[in-house]
Structure formats: C-alpha cells, structure tokens
Amino acid sequence: MILSGQYSPPHPLGASAVLTVDRAAIVANWRDLCARHASGAVAAVVKADAYGLGAALVAPALHEAGCRHFFTAHLAEALALRPLIPGAMLAVLNGLGPEPAPEVIAAFVNHDIIPVIGRLAEISAFAAAATRLGRRLPLILHVDTGMARLGLDAAELDRLQQAPEWLRPLDLRFVMTHLVAAESADDPLNALQRQRFIAACARLPPAPRSLANSSGVFLGPAFASDLARTGAALYGINPVPHAAPGGINPMRLACRLSARVLQVRTVPAGSPVGYNATWRAARPSRIATLGIGYADGWPFRLAGLGQAFFDETPVPLVGRVSMDLTTCDITDHPGVGPGDWLELIGPHAPPERIAAELGTSPYEVLTGLGPRIARLPLANADAAQ
Numbered sequence: 001m002i003l004s005g006q007y008s009p010p011h012p013l014g015a016s017a018v019l020t021v022d023r024a025a026i027v028a029n030w031r032d033l034c035a036r037h038a039s040g041a042v043a044a045v046v047k048a049d050a051y052g053l054g055a056a057l058v059a060p061a062l063h064e065a066g067c068r069h070f071f072t073a074h075l076a077e078a079l080a081l082r083p084l085i086p087g088a089m090l091a092v093l094n095g096l097g098p099e100p101a102p103e104v105i106a107a108f109v110n111h112d113i114i115p116v117i118g119r120l121a122e123i124s125a126f127a128a129a130a131t132r133l134g135r136r137l138p139l140i141l142h143v144d145t146g147m148a149r150l151g152l153d154a155a156e157l158d159r160l161q162q163a164p165e166w167l168r169p170l171d172l173r174f175v176m177t178h179l180v181a182a183e184s185a186d187d188p189l190n191a192l193q194r195q196r197f198i199a200a201c202a203r204l205p206p207a208p209r210s211l212a213n214s215s216g217v218f219l220g221p222a223f224a225s226d227l228a229r230t231g232a233a234l235y236g237i238n239p240v241p242h243a244a245p246g247g248i249n250p251m252r253l254a255c256r257l258s259a260r261v262l263q264v265r266t267v268p269a270g271s272p273v274g275y276n277a278t279w280r281a282a283r284p285s286r287i288a289t290l291g292i293g294y295a296d297g298w299p300f301r302l303a304g305l306g307q308a309f310f311d312e313t314p315v316p317l318v319g320r321v322s323m324d325l326t327t328c329d330i331t332d333h334p335g336v337g338p339g340d341w342l343e344l345i346g347p348h349a350p351p352e353r354i355a356a357e358l359g360t361s362p363y364e365v366l367t368g369l370g371p372r373i374a375r376l377p378l379a380n381a382d383a384a385q
C-alpha cells in the first residue's frame, strides 16, 4: 500500500468513491496468521462481502494462495462464492435457519456448502435429509461456551450426548465455539471458554476442533486448534488493540477508501456550509465537495469529527455529511482541486481511528461501506510505487 505521495486510484467511468483492495496484503496477512497458528489451518471469514472489501476479489486471491476453508454468514453469500473457490470448504455460520425449508437444505447439499449448526432441531432436520438421501451430509457443530448467541447450550449438549444416533447419519467435520473477548488477552472469559470447549468436545464424537478468531490466534498456543476462523486480521483490522505499547497493529491494512473532489468553491466569512448550516466559515474559506455520503456508508455521525487526507496532510471535514456528498475545508491546502482524490480510510486514517471517533468498532466502519463504492484491486504498478 502506498504510504506517501498523492494517490489517484484507477476508477470506473464517473466513479467518485473507490475502495482500493490490496490483495497482496490480504494474502500476506493470511500467511502471517498461518505461521502463528501452526497447529492447524486458517480459514478466511468472508461474510458481509469480506468485511466490505469485496468477497469476489478477496476469496479467489486467498484460494489461489492456498486457503482451503471459507466461512460466510448467509447461504446467499456462500452460493455467490461457490464457483469462485472450487474444491474449498465453504461453510455458513448462520446455519440452516429456523424451520429449514427443503429447498434450503437442498441448496446446501447441491452446492457443497456446509451448515454450521448449533440447535437440536436443525441437527434433526439435517439428519433426516441425510437419511432420505442415503448420504452422510457434512456439518460443523457449534457449541456455545459463553457468547449466548448461537450454538448448543448445556441442556442441548446433554440431550445430544444421550442421543448420539442424531449425529450418525451426518459427517461431523468440525466442532467449533466462538470467543467472547479474545481481543482482551487478560479477560478470564478466554480461559473459561477454552475449558468449557474442551469439556464439550469430550462429550461429542471425536472430530477436529475450531476455536480462535483473529484475536484468538494471538492468545497463544493454548488457543490453537485444527482450524482458526479469521476475518478482521486478514483485512488489516488490529487483532491486538489493547496490546502494549501503543497497540501496534501486526497486520497490514488491506484497503484504502478514496473520494473525489467534485467541486471547489470559495465562501466568505460567516457563510454556512451544508444542511442546517451546522458549520459556518470563520474566515474566507475554500470548500471542497467529495462524492461520498452516508448512503455509501460514510457515517453521518462523522460530521465535524472526521478528517480526509490529501497526500500526507489532514483536511477537516466540515458541515453535515449528506446522502451523496461530504464537504471539507481546504483553505490551508491550496493544492487541492476538482478531480483530486482524498483518502478517507487508509494508512493515514485507519478504521480503528474512525471507529474511535464514532464510538463504534472498526468492523462496523468497514462492513458499512455500501455497494455504490467501486471495489478495485490495487494494480501491481500501484503497489510498486
């Protein structure tokens, strides 16, 4: 990713906001995670369009690099990806859903997509389908060790242990659980969940195990398993945000959001800018209007908080963020003109910083980026700059 010099992404005709996706950085992050998780494989979690970066760009690059396990949250996401990653395991975290229709089960079976199941009713529906088809159908079993969202709870685990025939028509690929607070290495919940997971696995038929998410990989060998499930760290979100000193991010940020200056105008002192005149120029000012707004996932609440970057220097965002447009004060940046691209997310404005300004998580900042923003792979020529 380019660290200095004014950056102009290649862009499709008329585009005014571009997310440049650095696939080499994603592959490098995956390799780094593989080295840290030598006990087993490292799966790519590509739900929510690969955390906003574009699953159709990300998944084939990881597949080509050797990644053989992928997770989405929804069946529709998995169906779209299936042809792009032939032969790889592709699993759906949200499972079959409540009262799975025969068409839903058929879609899993016919497209070689594995449900993650954490409810007895779903196990029995899937087992019935397997019996009908005369074929052992693959599943991943999710046990709840503290998240209290999805997964078998203690009572369901008891019932399953007493009725092992439920799993007999099925092919148990992995038993998994999900950590609640892996980004806080000191949180006692980590060790508690690990103990509960080991105890749960002992009550189930023997199967490979899947434990860590991105941050879990950094909890050390006790949290290693047969399959880590990593999303955030692949894309460059810091998996160890509380690590001392200064929370240095071990991953490479793999995207850059750029928005284009559509117009520049000069306004006199006292003049308002944007809806409801929430900002007024304190001096004669030059205002640049960027072609990105809250309909693109550039948060409304960043009004008066955020910054864009021109080359290396911060440019304050001023006035309301509107649906399609955002305004910034370029009075101190005489070099900025129509057609220039300003960085909104990138090496100078990492998602963690924007998230901190908004009181949200960097995951939400990236996954919120909307479909109007063009996702473009960083060209090799760009990367060499």
Ligand SMILES: *Cc1c(COP(=O)(O)O)cnc(C)c1O
Pocket: 045, 047, 093, 178, 212, 213, 214, 215, 229, 230, 231, 232, 233
């Ligand atoms: C989203 C998700 C992951 C990936 O988590 P990251 O923190 O992005 O690495 C792993 N497992 C489950 C069950 C998830 O829902």
